Amino acid sequence: MPNKYEMSAMDQDKYLHNAERGANGMENKAFEADEVSGEVTLRGKSRKDPEEAFNTQQHNEENSHGEWEDLDDDEGRNCCSNLVEKFQKSLSDFMEEQGFYLWMGFYILLLMGYFAYFGYAMYYEFGSEESVRLMVCTILGVLILAHHLYSKSKKPLSGQEVELVTESKAKKMLDTFLEKTRFNITFQVLLLIGFIILICADIAPNNPRNLISLTGMAFFVLSFYIFSYNPAKVKWRPVILGLAIQIIFALLILRTTFGYEAFKWLGDRVKEFLDYTDEGAKFVFGDKFTDHYFAFKVLPVVIFFSTVVSMLYYLGVMQVIIRLLGKFLAFCLGTSPTESINAAANIFVGQTEAPLMIRPFMNDMTNSEIHAVMTGGFATIAGGVMAAYILYDVPANHLLSASVMSAPAALALSKLFYPETKKTKIQSKDVYKLTAGPERNLIEAASNGASMSISLVANIAVNLIAFIALITFVNSTLIWFGDRVGYNDLTFQNLCSYVFWPVSFMMGVEQDDCRKVAELIGIKTFLNEFVAYVALSEYIHNRETFDSYLHNASLNLTHNLTGIWYDKDGGIFLNDTNQLLKGGLISDRSVVITTYALCGFSNLSSMGIQLGALGAMAPRRKGDLSRLVVRAMLAGNAACFMTACISGLLYEGQ
DSSP: OOOTTOOOHHHHHHHHHHHHHOTTSSOOTTEEEOTTTOOEEETTEEOOOHHHHHHHHHHHHHHHSOSSOOOOTTTTOOHHHHHHHHHHHHHHHHHHHHHHHHHHHHHHHHHHHHHHHHHHHHHHSTTSHHHHHHHHHHHHHHHHHHHHHHHHTOOEETTEEOOOHHHHHHHHHHHHHHHHHTHHHHHHHHHHHHHHHHIIIIIHHHOGGGHHHHHHHHHHHHHHHHTOSOGGGOOHHHHHHHHHHHHHHHHHHHHOHHHHHHHHHHHHHHHHHHTTHHHHHHHHHOTTGGGGIIIIIIHHHHHHHHHHHHHHHHHTHHHHHHHHHHHHHHHHHOOOHHHHHHHHHHTTSOTTTGGGGGGGGGGGOOHHHHHHHHHHHHHOOOHHHHHHHHHTTOOHHHHHHHHHHHHHHHHHHHHHHSOOOSOOOOOHHHHTOOOOOSOSSHHHHHHHHHHHHHHHHHHHHHHHHHHHHHHHHHHHHHHHHHHTTTOOOOOHHHHHHHHTHHHHHHTTOOGGGHHHHHHHHHHHHHTOHHHHHHHHHHHHHHHHHHHHHHHHHHHOTTSOOOOOEEEETTEEEETTTTEEETTOOOOHHHHHHHHHHTOSOOSHHHHHHHHHHHHHHOGGGHHHHHHHHHHHHHHHHHHHHHHHHHHHHHOOOO
């Protein structure tokens, strides 16, 4: 028996003919014929197939008789209702025709009002910290708005968005120039020469101790080349330029007053911004919420930061930043769009969230691209987690720079350890189309961001409970075995202090601190980086307490302070305050280098997290993911160590 909506071709043609002519034989204006193609369009939409047009019409008729019927329009109608309906229809038609121009005028007036406010604010109080903050935010807003308008100015062609003709011509001319002049090779050689001059003219004569970090850089590059999946296929452009970007960035923050002060200012603003979380935590947990510091002070920061990031995604700000950074990395390093976008996203979000931006392409990516995606996840940390580290007084400016430097480091080490041997099938124009989420307004985006952070907060909490308990159990077991042979210092941290001592030394850590830093590296690699940063914060707090102790003793306002201290039980005992600084101290240089070395998710537990997340995104590539995950984890660790080596090479005491 035929379906009730089936109709012969003749009946369909007749139906369309009547629709085009109208019930009274007059021409129906809702249907238009394209003079070029002869296709019939319904309100601007092409209907090439008569059957498709018929089925669409029947579908609309079916939907018009849903579960609820419309009220009878004639019931209760009066003159006033008719007038209101006419006005309502006229207003709706007017807004449909002129709404775009009205909203555009409103936005222009709003923008003019803001610039008037900005101009007066600069006139009223120029030069203060608040005016600088307002200026920075305004410049960023203008750049994002300009990029948005530029993106909207691109014209569609054959249903696809393409670059402007002038842009395409400029790109072709640039590619031709680079190819003819062999600019890439020349530029790489010049960078190497400049680096050698920096070493010989500045670092060697002024800070010869820093050259140990140079041996660490050479060791990691040489080792990864020797054990590369295919050393003969290694392309040195991403390696050299990736390291060059790291060095330039490190020079900016470690060697220039402007760069250091700018990142210190940015770190202070981030800490100030995160402090607003306290109001929400105080409302939920009470005034004494800091008594349970981690649960009620640190974890709410992750919720707040996740909420803000979700709002920025809704507004399109994150997409603009990630797209620009991704294009920059692809241009400089010659990496594919997918791995470049993923590396840029990893600066802000975690190892499971960043690949969502390239999820549609995962099944078609080469093994080298997948390896780069996994390495990027291991070599960086999520923004929400970084916010939690800042609360533990880990240097915010160095955390921020480490997050940025790890992106090119991950691509450089990944392409050295697993070089590209295949041509990618994915077009850049498809990858760079980063769309907003499904949220319908800013409030929904904020709510979704807070809700999505639940899994992250729970994951952090349960992992810390599990791993701290696990390491305590392991230590107790090792101590028990050590006691059987008369050795009382056999612990997990003690073993790591010997295993990773060469790594910490080659990164440039002070020799007296190498075993302590090696312990932190072992904790980060075998447990997770959160536990390691918490342990690092204890050294930071010890240094602050010790410096304050000596400062107060030098002032001696109470006339009874001696400033005496001595080593005791592996720590430092402060005689005047009767206080023991457990674990002792490490130097500021070692703190900075360790901050860079720990800044990544490269640990054993993250291997399982990545396999689960990426395997769900690309089920057909689970076998490749399993084969690559160990290599990627090692490359992610090496990327973190490489940024630490560069910071050790250029560090001068800030």
